[in-house]
Amino acid sequence: LQLVxxxxxxxxxxxxxxxxxxxxxxxLDYYVIGWFRQAPGxxxxxxxxxxxxxxxxxxxxxxxxxxxxxxxxxxxxxxxxYLQMNxxxxxxxxxxxxxxxxxxxxxYPLWFHDWxxxxxxxVAS
Numbered sequence: 001l002q003l004v005x006x007x008x009x010x011x012x013x014x015x016x017x018x019x020x021x022x023x024x025x026x027x028l029d030y031y032v033i034g035w036f037r038q039a040p041g042x043x044x045x046x047x048x049x050x051x052x053x054x055x056x057x058x059x060x061x062x063x064x065x066x067x068x069x070x071x072x073x074x075x076x077x078x079x080x081x082y083l084q085m086n087x088x089x090x091x092x093x094x095x096x097x098x099x100x101x102x103x104x105x106x107x108y109p110l111w112f113h114d115w116x117x118x119x120x121x122x123v124a125s
Contacts, residue, residue: 001025001100001114003033008096008119011088015123019083021098021116026077028052032101033081034112035069037094037121044097046107050081058105090125 007019023033034049048069049058057069068084081098096119099112 001028001031003098003100003114003116005096005098005116005119008121010122010124013089013123013125015088016084016086017088017121018085019096019098019119019121021081021083023079023081023098023100024077025114028073028077028079030102032104033071033079034099034101034107035067035081035083036097036099036107036109036112037092038097038118039091039094042094044109046109047096048083049101049104049107051104056104058107060107085121088121088123090123093121093123095120 002024004022011017029052035047038044047063050069050071054071071081073079098116100114101112
């Protein structure tokens with residue numbers, strides 16, 4: 001699979017941002033797509049994931065209430081997964097990644113097998 005993130009950038013304190021993950025490849029119906037982030041010096045942590053049917057979603061504790069994940073399937077080999085983030089804080093500054101896996105939760109990075117290159121989100125205080 002190929003995954004390409006976009007939508008990162010500089011955002012002011014309390015602002016909102018929507019990230020996009022363009023996923024392409026065969027048999028996308030089989031895969032869960034998740035969003036992770038990694039701040040400098042910290043481990044990669046899962047935020048939210050969405051199943052192939054778009055009805056199943058999972059939010060980690062640090063994402064609940066501020067993040068919404070959604071998925072738009074263009075066809076069987078192309079989909080876009082969005083991560084809408086609200087009320088952004090300086091501690092949300094990180095590189096955000098999307099990844100494909102087979103399990104909605106828990107979001108262990110090792111359980112996701114294909115990754116995008118990441119997009120930087122910086123929250124100005």
